[in-house]
Amino acid sequence: MCRIFGHFDAQATPNELRAVAAAQRHGGPDAQTHRCGQGWALGNNRLAIMDLDGGDQPYTLGRDVIAVFNGEIYNHHELREKLRARGHHFTDTCDGSVIPALYAEYGPDFAEHLDGMYSIALVDLRGEPTLWLVTDEVGMKPLYYHWDAARRHLYFASELPALLSFRTVRATPWEGGLDAYLATKTPFGEQTMFEGVRVLPPAVTVKVTRDGGLNMTTRAVTGAARSPHCSEPEAAAHVLDLLRTETHRLTEADVPVSAITSGGLDSSFVTVLAAEKVRDLHSFNIAYTGTWPSDERAFAREVAEYAGTRHHQVEIDPATFPSLLADVVWHLGQPNADPITLSTHALFAAVRDAGFKVAITGDAADELFGGYDRIYKAVHAPFGTDWVPAYVEALAAVPSTLRERLYTSDYRSFVADHGSVSEEIAEELRASTEPDTMSTLTAFEIGRRLPSYHLRRVDHLSMSASVEVRLPFCQPSVVRYARTLRAGLKVADGKRKRVLYAAADGRLPASVINRPKQPFTLPVTAMLQPGQALMEYARDLLAPSRLRHRGQLDPQQVEALFQAQATTPNDRASMAIWSLMVHELWLEQFCSATPAQRVLDDRVPEVAV
Template identity: 25%
Template sequence: MCGITGFVDFKNFSTLQFLENMVRSLDHRGPDDFGVQVFENENGIVGLGQSRLSIIDLSNAGHQPMTFRHLTIVFNGEIYNYKEIKKELLELGHKFVSDSDTEVILHAYYEWGNEFIQKLIGMFAFAIYNDSNRTLHIYRDRVGVKPLYYYQKDGLFLFGSELKSLMEHPKFEKEINCKILPNYLQLGYIPAPYSIFRDCYKLLPGHYLVVDLSTGSYETFDYWNAKDYFLKEKSRLSYTDAKLSLKSLLQSAFDYRMVADVPVGVFLSGGYDSTAVAAILQHNKTEKLKTFTIGFEEGNNEAPFAWQTATYLGTDHTEYICTTAEAQAIIPNLPHFYDEPFGDSSAIPTTLVSQLAKKSVTVALSADGGDEVFCGYASYFNLNKFNNKFNRIPKFSKKYLSAISPFFRRNTFALPVQFQHQLTSALEALNANEYSQFQILFQRAKEKPMAYINSFFNSTFKCNNSPYDIDFNGYSHPIEMAMLADIQSYLPDDILTKVDRATMSVSLEGREPLLDHRIIEFAATLPIDYKFNGETEGKRILKDIVHDYVPKEMMDRPKSGFSLPIYSWLRGDLSYLLDEYLSKEALAWSGIWDVDFVFKQVQLFKEKKLHYLPLIWYVLMFQMWWKRWMMN
């Protein structure tokens, strides 16, 4: 795991010192080594930099930037099957000077060109500069485990693992991307390909980008898309055979994630996903797997379940119960960790468990992705219910309601605000085509209607864009559409962003064994009833595999997850944050908010009368981010 950054400057303004400053901003991602390299030619200046966290081949032979002939690379991530690829390259006559996966990438690119990317099993974001044809190629892994931002304006192209490295360049302009702000309040994160800044983007998962120095332009290409596998003909494997095949894939994926020259552990919550990882890795092994969990004095506490699971499996388990003060102390650091507004409050416990694990290991396996890949979220079940009810409305009734809907839209003012938005969403669905109906119903299931969200902003920032730019045609079940939407947006832009920044804040490498692309491809082709029972239970096939290792009665309990009493804190110990950041004076800092409306929502929150509680947290996180990055 590392931090990478660099530039292509067509106006020859950038210097080696600029590059060093950009890399130094990523020291937390890679404290073990530091490297920069600059190339000058008639087209401009290319700079590549890396901060290294040594995981595979700890020697200086793994130093980056690394060069092979006319190719130079900076790499963040891990290629788990690098030894198999290396063997193939050795048979083709290649010679290696290190045991690093970085060198294997360089040789693979030299041998196979862009097609080499299909051979990689891993998580990655890397840039390869080809000094022969004057091109820079930047790649991001299929699911988006590793981040990659880029910026282009006025003859300058920048890239980096985190926005803070781009902001170190003196020519980076911090202009707010106004159009994406309503989507931030709707989702709690900035959806890719956008960032909080204009002219600055996230490279989409499963994509690569090519900068051509001879033309001064760049182009993006996709090389993998989960959609292709959801649209395939469903597998005809029996449930028993599918379970055996999936178990074999899980074993392979989990074993790959243990490849390292440093200690490795597992985050264990006691839920099905993390138990699957721990159980399969510990099975038939004498050496005890290191597992870690945290609990809390307040809120949902999964620590007892994790301890029970660890005891049953026989892992080397470490548990820590965090105080309220320890959890609250993380909050002021979040704007620095995340670089752009980020509203997922589970970043707090994720940071705390990362701090705990770092005391014993350098690599930690997380179990994210199980809900998206195997259908585990309650929102999917709610969407299914909503869709079934909607489809039971006779066509003639829909036409009648559609005809009179303008009257109701104009006369909802007497209803409580949450019912106004529910009625408006339903009326919108009646008047929409099938694609738009899904978007509206899915949005309704997420319970953050855009009409209400737009009220938070002054007129400049209002927006009606859907964050899900996905073609939903051809799917056999609405739940599959929702799963794909989450795999392509919520998973990389919220969950994986959260884990990456939390682990990297303490120089800990986080790995995601359930997000091996082979698992996603296989699961997407399974019939929906292998994953969902049709009512309120998902992850059927994954749960049945876990039951082969851990008794069902030990696992069956309500889903909880990381949950902290954030809103109670904001009305109590943390009320000073509302006073500091959500006062009328503070809300006027950016010129973004409808100050009177937002301030009224804050007062309703304090009086426990606000329906959409997360929005207060999202606004607070934006305000804290603004003060950290726009005022300092």
């Protein structure tokens, strides 16, 4: 696991490359290297997980094929043996070292042979210099880029603060970003909150040359049209087999592996399966000092006892949230309105402090198997009714009617003139060619929302603590099978994730199987009240003078939010305040500073590259 960066057909000084490496050093503290040529550079920050003494990057084949890699390739043993049979020689057993040889054999189609999570940059200097960028099938390893089409200059990095450390990449806020963020909790798709900065979508292969420019191809994702398993027991048995196989495979590492155990179905199931393979598995749960709603520590402890793990109960003090939130926003690089970000950041810091570099989690099960209320309601909407508006509204951090009230008249006019993201998503869903509502929702949840809202958050906040997250539910075999399941095996009879619960039945404590679904998140409504540190911090960030300067939010309407939350605390007002607070903090950190100041703010020492 690493961080990567570079440029192609462009220029960057040695100091710029040092600044880029420094800005994402937390994601690869074990080694920092780069290689430069005429108009190109590839760089790497390494977090050593496989072959700790080998695995030096960039990986090369001769002098003309150079690659850097972020992620894990789980089938590297099989690939190495096949490549050896074709005459290739390897000096180590690191997973990424197979990449140049695989490219030599298969050209740009080499990614079709990879099983894992990855973003890869490869320069081929044979003939016309060419840069290839490749992402995994689900989008587990983000890669951000800035493409100057007029000059044919490309810059890229694994994290936004690193990319913005290139002098020509500007931290200019996207004017439509506020509305998009409040409508979906973070920008979806390739769009980021910065003008001219994009993120590669899943399953793409990008070719960049001076003559041809940038060309992006989406690789076909294969899979059966419909699951052959019609009954719930058959499908559940297959899900169990797939998940057990993938979880066991993902425990392979040359460093200790841990598990995140929230106490809900998904993480508990993965913890139990990982414990079958890992002797003396350590599990981690997070809670908050004091008494708060939605505390799950008792369920997590019960799972740990059931699985026989060595359990770590992590606690964080809500008084630290203001300083913690600043770190979270910095590492994410753009706003994400889910309060779980604070918990996630603190949890992985505890995992690191306990001596672990790898953690297995249960993320993505809800997207695959229909765990959200909005999915259930859409699938079971009365015949002939339009389920799209309610589904789109459920994606929002702030309801559409409240968003319109919060905006200034100028910004409201801007949104009306340019169209809202909510309208775009509604049009996309209605234009779907999938055979039914569940297939449409699954394609959208996995293809659009999961990478943007969920996977980038998990990646950035785990790697902020130098911890690699592995996600069994995101493995291609599990994702492809989940896509084929009919709606009745996911959401029916008032139940969500039916087939997953059936697969876990008898393998988890009954209390976990039978408990109501509860989001793993911060009790933000209880914490955003008068006298709480978080409330005072929100008032400072959203002071009327700040809002008037920005010109997008109406200070009087924001004050009305605070008054409503103070007198009658509720989720609607508290989530709106939280979301606006995160957005304002992002603007302060990124859009009011020079690149040099942004690197200094991260307090990362300069490294020798």
